[in-house]
Amino acid sequence: MGVIFSSQLLASVMVLASLYALVAIGLNLVYGTMRLLNVAHGELVMLGGYIAYWGFARWGISPLLSTFIAMVAGAAVGALVYVAIIRHLFRSTRVLARVEANSLLAFFGISVVIQNVTALAFTANQRGYSYMDEVLLIGDLRIAANRVLALAIAATACIACALFFRYARSGMAMRAVIQQRDAAALVGIDVDRINIQVFALGFALAALAGTLISMTQQISPFMGFPFTVSAFVIIILGGLGNLTGSIFGALMLAAVEVYGAALISPSFRSILVYGVFIAVLLLRPEGLLGRSIAAR
């Protein structure tokens, strides 16, 4: 029983949840506005990590600064992916008819490309760097400073997102598109521009999460996919297109992962993550609150 209330595990859950939330919000944005499942999302996390690593190891750039660089890079990649690839999906009617499955294949191709470009540039070996890894003592909690930093930045970013969606014009426009695509266009929202912004923002958030993650653990070109899977679980748990639900879902998944690994065994973690993923897809693909999309 003492395990559950251990501050150590609780802190782990908070850190993991905040990072997961960032990744999930980005994925949910793309899904919510365009109903596309971006399986390459985890690759952006990986890219963010490599930007921070390269900046630090090669140029001595602080990972904190790299968060901004990564966000800009992520936004650029996002805009590029949308304009060069995704937009074309909506051109041909044949492809459009099965746009959800076709987009998924396209994203799959994108993820393979990104993974291997990175592997080409950096080799497939794991990389890491030490940054602020002194251990802090808060009460009886022992935690690395970089994890506290990651939590702080991620949480701030999540709050910033929440404010953005609530008060900023672009944010509200995004929410409008998520709720009712066609109506949004009718009231004068330039849906194409919103799409670009959504991709840019979504990918930027993933890249940001990646830089924070790189502070706390090693990175490799193929680390992205588990994050994609986790993000999917979260957005399904929290409700597809429901952005605040992502935070709720992130907490749930982080708790399951951390406590599961602690109570059973760490190597079980992958089985747990994929098991939850499968269960969630089989039981409730449209989210806990939405209507079921499985056959009758």
Place this chain on the structure above:
Amino acid sequence: MKRRRQAGLTLAAVVALCAALPLALGPYTLGVGLNLLMWIALAESWATFSGLSGYVSLGHAVFYGVGAYVTVLSWNVLPLWLGVSLGGLAAGLLALCLGWPCLRVRGPYFVILTLGISEFVKYVVISIEAALGRNGRLLIGTPSLTILFEAMLALAVLSMATLQIVRSSRLGAGLLAIREDEVAAEAVGINAAALKLFAFTLSAFIPGVVGGLMILRSTYFEPMQAFSPTTSFTIVTIAILGGSDKVAGPVLGAFFLVLLSELLWTRAPEIYMIILGALLIVFVLFVPEGLFGRAQRLLGWAAR
């Protein structure tokens, strides 16, 4: 009718020629040929379900891996060919069990579900192996390359025959209708759940046997490799490149892939993967009918 017989005879001649190849080719080239036949068998089997029904399976490696694992487990316990066949059966059984719940999930969710299942099974096998204290398994005394080649040739031919038979049968018509509009298909009397499950199970056997054969070839079983998502990715890319619902499509795609692989794999495997990924994107967007489908259109052949 005469055209049919001519085509049949040509096909038989080609197969006979291929069967005679081990006499003429050296071990390296024969190995390349084996790979080519492997990809053909895998992609044709994949197309039998995914190409016709439109339910894209991104996790077909799971059947390959299960076949490999069962073959390895039955090594020296059962006669070799029984073990390999058992691998195929195990894959089919897995498809039957998985298909029942999974095929109820539609569209892109099915696609990522298959990805998730493949990874899930992979990690389960890793755990089992770890629990058994095994760190990879080595097979000693496996059949010669020639035998494996002939067996793979048989599988490739069988997979092509299966696709052709299904395609032109009532089952195939039903699957194509499901691909177009599942609700409308149900409205004309198609039991979509039953058809999908049958085709899905059918598409798993040959990949299971292929997995068994390939593990005999490599003589080393390692779950990360056997269940590698790259296998699934390559199968899908071959089918998309070549064309995913006609028999000739995956053959074209496989030829192209093996050619590309021969040019690039040893020198720059990452570049090979990058090109593959880029091709997948381009073809999904601009040539969804694949090379064969595009060739058919350009040459004005009937689309059937």
Place this chain on the structure above:
Amino acid sequence: MTMLRLENVGKSYGGVAALRGLSFAISTGEIVGLMGANGAGKTTAFSLIAGTQRPSVGEIWFDGKRIDGKPAYAAARLGIARTFQIVRPFAGLSVIDNLVVAALYGHAPERSRAAAEGRARDILAEVGLARDATRLAETLTLAGRKRLEIARAIATGPRLLLLDEVLAGLTASEVAEALEMIRALHRRRNLTLVVIEHVMRALMHLCQRIVVLHHGEKIAEGSPAEILADQRVIDSYLGTRKP
């Protein structure tokens, strides 16, 4: 001979009742109309009969067998065919293949592809799509697609045909042609029809009997003349002519 019977059929989504206490019967060979404002529950009734949805309460009997809750393909195999309000052709298949599939799987399935194609060609000729047989279904105009929708339903060899607003979006002359086609199909193929329509003129001319729904409940049933004169129908749907 009663072919179809609904007894106290209801359908609720969450707390909203789309249909409530619906009961009526249809005899073999009849042409019955289903009328009412949008949201009255007409298409829901079709979905329940055709098996796309299952009723929350009540029973549906077809040919003496209970069919409520049976899936759509089972209803089709028993002899119930339907068209969809928003047409759902097999877009990537050719026009004739759309029918061949239906002929291979429906109520009276053909044994061979050749036989299915034969049936398909006959039906295409009846609906006027013979020239378009090898075209892809997605290349048809809306009017063509509506014909295809009906043709495909017929290709299953049904006994009961549910037509859901097949005249919507057609010009006046197209409507007249379609009505002729429907009447001819009804005669030649021994069909029983249930027709949802908003085009009043067509409904009155086509149907022998009409059932009127309003807010999920049946408010009137009778011959076209009786319906036109029914005050509740006038109040809820028809309205009165401006003087």
